[in-house]
Amino acid sequence: MALDRHILRRSFASSSLNMLHHPCFLHLQYPILVLLLLSVRPDAAVADGGEFIFDGFSGADLNLTMDGDASVADGLLRLTSGRLSFLKGHAFYPYPLDFTEVSNGSSLASFSTTFLFSIMGPYIDLSSHGLAFVLCSNKDFSSALPGQFLGLLNQWNNGNATNHIVAIELDTIMNSEFQDIDSNHIGVDINGLISVSSATAGYYTPTHAFRKLSLTGGQPMQLWVDYDSNQAMMNVTVAPCCLSSKPSWPLLSVACNLSTVLPGTAVYAGFSSANGVLGSRHYILGWSFKLNGEPAALNYSALSIKTIQELAAQLQYQPHTNKIKTIILCAALLPTVGIAIAVSATLFKLHMKRRLDARRNQLEWQREYGLPSFTYKDLLIATSGFKDKMLLGKGGFGSVFKGLLPHSNRTVAIKRVSPESKQGMKEFMAEIVILGHLRHRNLVQLLGYCRHKQQLLLVYDYMPNGSLDCHLHTQDRNLCWAQRFRIIKGIASGLFYLHEDWEQVVIHRDIKTSNVLLDGEMNARLGDFGLARSHAHGADAHTTRVAGTWGYIAPELARLGKATKATDIFALGVLMMEVACARRPIWVNSADGEPLALADWVLAAWRRGSITDAIDPRLDDYVEEEIEVVLKLGLLCCHPSPNARPRMRLVMQYLDRDAALPTDLQPDTLLMSNFDVSQDDNEMHEQHAMSCPTTAITDLSRGR
Incomplete structure (x- = not known):
């Protein structure tokens, strides 16, 4: 029970009992006391400042408004009974919530809610x-209509801005008219049933592994919805019932400004469900809600979880559904098939085999690389049909476009990989597998991807200030030293995360200024992970070919083709x-026409x-100690x-001035001495054991 619930009962009971001591009420004290005790119920919802909680549902005075097929039994809120087809049920908290009570300066309150639910179809693998x-x-x-409209809308008002509805759908039927991704998904709907974002039901483990969930199995699950009005961001998380903690990674993270959708002063919260041809049962076991804060935790021991599990267990003993599915498919095909039954069966078998193969390929892809985050239609709209006016640049394996996502109005960068390029496909997969799991302030954020027929598209955060090389090598642009030093430390911080701080080692393999992008505040973001490879800490990277850009390639990489942390550090x-x-x-040196390496120049x-004579002559405000550290x-x-x-780790210490460069670091002895540096970390101490032949550092250009 939430703390405010106990306070409310205690204060109410105390004032009432004091009244009973009055002589006028002595003869009524026992009947009144009985009524008071009966009025305090353990599962009633208590609302205070936009907060309430239901630890189960029972009793005639339950604080809910219900209609349609909705009812309460055995401590459960049952939205649909499953006895009849095409029914809908609703249950709402009866009092409007004031979303104008804000504390963060935004126009709408933030909110968080969590609830336990169960969906049971007539069979364990078939639901309405x-x-x-x-x-x-x-x-x-x-x-509102039942069926695919979920009891929320109808064919005439679906998608209207005047609906003022926000819904988190838990959908178990794939409806092509609403562009559903599959028959087991969770989506965010705004004023219509075409989700602005959706994903196959599942959750991320603490090791970031994705675990798929079946919404139709009847087992109780918990869903969390968290909306931050200041960031205009909604996170949706789902997990099996009664985990020790909420998953740290949400299933959906959607940029949306609800102040343009909800009225603010009078917002109702609740649930809606509906059946189609088949009857299904939809249950809510418990529910907690709060404005501007975390909702009170549900008391699992007070919920009818065992009852739900027993009902779900009965589904396992029902007959298999292949016969029912076959009858439905045959009935759909009969009006259009005018040939013999044998030919129809053969065609049907071939058709189903193709669909099964396509579905198997799709599932294998999604199991390996995760679910697509964007529809091709949305990305087509965002880029005005990939017109040249939206083109930001072209690379070896595709083009990058600027886009404005519909619904969220978020500006993004969209890379369209050339479908005919085998290397482009490898880069596409590397970006999804590696960058899709990385989170760091100095790495470009991959927002998601789309795979549509032969089209492969990646969606990133948009970097308004472009690439670093444009600012360094364009005369009309100039960065001050403070900006350059912050950029260097930002890139180093991102590379430290890749090498040392993430759960695996990531070798970028293509570090260069054109792959460093600058956000609106001129912070550096390392991007383009198409050549990146990952491996476990303590293991070796399995790369056998030279990859990178000439001028940034380490000598041993050019000779042996093996990428390591050290080759990244060289770049x-x-x-x-x-x-x-x-x-x-x-x-090319203008004096003799010979190529000259930057390291030789410095x-x-x-x-x-x-x-410092080697620095950019446009710099006039630099800190000499900092620029010497950077060059050396x-x-x-x-x-x-x-x-x-x-x-x-040591590079970061040098840049932060937490460690001094080796005193033996001199131009004439750079390759000939073992630096005498005291380090606590044995790994760092071993770095200075130089047992290489004497070679001039000016010969670096010959190794690239």
């Missing part, structure tokens, strides 16, 4: 339509010097006595011996 959690401005759904060193000097990694300036650390990261390059 699902149910929905609903926020709306009006509880009158008399004109980072080149990038650090490029940011400070605003020069390409390799360019080292030559250091040997002349002033390493860049040279150290570009050491020809991979064992001599610092690990990312």
Whole structure:
């Protein structure tokens, strides 16, 4: 029970008992006391400041408004009984909620809710339509239709902006008219039943593994809906009943501004469900809701979970549904089939085999790479049909477009991979598998993907300030030193996360300035993970071919084709010097027409006595100690011996000035001495064991 519930009962009982001591009421004290005790019920909902909780449902005075097929029995709220076809049921908290009570400066309150539910069809693998959690401005759904309309809308008002409805649908039938992704999904609906976002029902484990759930199995499950009005973001999470904690990763994360949908002053919360041809039972076991905060936890021990589990267990003993499905399919085909039964059976068998093969391929793809997050139609609308005016740039394996997503009005970047490119397909899969699971402020966020026939599309956060190389190598743009230093530290922080701080080691393999994007506040985001590979900590990466961009490729990578953490750090060193000097990694010397490496240029300036002579002449406000650290650390990261390059943890310490560069780091002794650096970490100490042949660092250009 929530704390406010006990306070309410205690204060009410105390004041009432004091009244009973009055002489006028002495002869009535026993009847009144009995009525008071009967009025305090353990499962009644209590609302205070937009908060209420139902730890079960029972009693004639239950604080709910119900209509249609909805009823209460055995501590359960049953929205549909399953006895008849095409019925609908509704249950709502009877009092309107005031969504104008805000504390974060937004125009609408935030809210969070959680509830336990169960959906039982006539058979364990066959169900009718699902149910929905609903926020709306009006509880009158008399004109709504059952079936695929879930008792919420009808064919005339579906999609109208005047509906003022937000629903989280738990759908168990695939309806093509509403563009459903499958027959077992959860979706966010705004004013209509075409979901703005949906995903196959399931949850993420603490190790980020996806576990699929079957909504029709009858087993109790818990759903959480959390809306942050300040961020205009809604998260939807589902999990099996009674987990020790709510999954940390939501199933759906949808950008939506509900202040344009809900009226604010009078919003009703509740549930709606409906049946179609088949009868299904939809149950709510418990429900908790709160505005501007976390809802009170449900008391699992007070809920009728065992009753639901016993009902669900009975479904396992029902006859199999193949016969019913076959009859339905044959009945649908008879009006259009005018040939012999044998030919019809053969055609039907071939048709089903093709569908089964396609479905199997689709499931294998989704099992490997997750569910598609966007529809092709939405991305087509977002880019105005992929017109050239929305084109941001072209790469070796596709084009990138700017897009404005419908419904959420969020600006995104959409990469369309060339379907005829086998390497493009590999990059597409690498981005989904690796970048799709990474979360860091200095990495470009992959929002999702779409696979439509031969079309492969990736959707990212839009970076309004473009790529870093445009700011470094374009005369009309210039970055001050403070911006450049913050960008360098941001890229290093992102690479440290990839190498050391994530659950697996990620080798980027293509670190360069054109793959660093800048957001609206000029923060660096490392992107383009098409060449990236991951492996377990302590294991080796299995790469056998050279990948990357000329000028950023480490000597051992060019010779052996094996990418490691050290080859990434080599590319980072080149990038650090490029940011400070605003020069390409390799360019043609105008004096003799020979190619010149950036590392040679910086080292030559250091040997002349002033390493800062190599910096971008447009810089006039730099901090000399910081720029020296960047240039010398860049040279150290570009050491020809991979064992001599610092690990990312040490790179971060150097940049944050928590550790000093080795005192033996000099231009003439860079490759000839073992640096005497005291480190607590044995792994860092081993980095300075340099047992490589004497080679001039100016020869780095010959290894690339």
